[in-house]
Amino acid sequence: MKRVMRGLALLAAGLALPGCGYNTIQTQDEAVTGAWSEVINQYQRRADLIPNLVETVRGYAAQEREVLESVVEARARVGSVQATPELVDDPAAFAQFQQAQAEMSSALSRLLVVVENYPDLKSDQSFRELQAQLEGTENRIAVARKRYIDAVQEYNTTVRRFPVNLTAKVFGFDTKANFTVENEAEIAAPPQVDFSRPDTTAAPAPEAEPANP
Secondary structure: OHHHHHHHHHHHHHHHOOOOOHHHHHHHHHHHHHHHHHHHHHHHHHHHHHHHHHHHHHHHOOOOHHHHHHHHHHHHHHHHOOOOHHHHHOHHHHHHHHHHHHHHHHHHHHHHHHHOOOHHHHOOHHHHHHHHHHHHHHHHHHHHHHHHHHHHHHHHHHHHOOOHHHHHHHHOOOOOOOOOHHHHHHHHOOOOOOOOOOOOOOOOOOOOOOOOO
């Protein structure tokens, strides 16, 4: 009974103050949900590219079994995380999601380094199309994550600020999980997928013979 009375007292105090913030919280909560959905969409787009990418690389570099398997396993771990809208309210689940995506990025980076050793693969039309799609997806992931970070920062600031924090407490609006500082290094440096530079593995041109005396 005391808890109920306390809740009613907090609600009355919050609503008695100008700008209780309920509508603001609702608006910003919806913004976070929308931003998170876009993050998930872009990560799913990347995951959908992986099977074709792996099969294309395997066609030219089947001996790179360990690297290929690491990409497949990383994709499986990503798929095992249920990225529901509620995930942003669970710091532990959100951390698991971050870890899985970080492992996926790391595995892709190793794969793309290996590709540098296979000029024929780099010139394959199917691979180049996949490369372009992956590059575009990585860019969209960075943009979507940045929008989510901004939306969460705005929301978290609102629900912590007095007197809106009273309204948030009464209606159960808590802070939401966000990407950590370590993860932002990934935003600044997505996997490099540009294979347009000249192949450096080609044999050097023969030296010119010295002129006859």
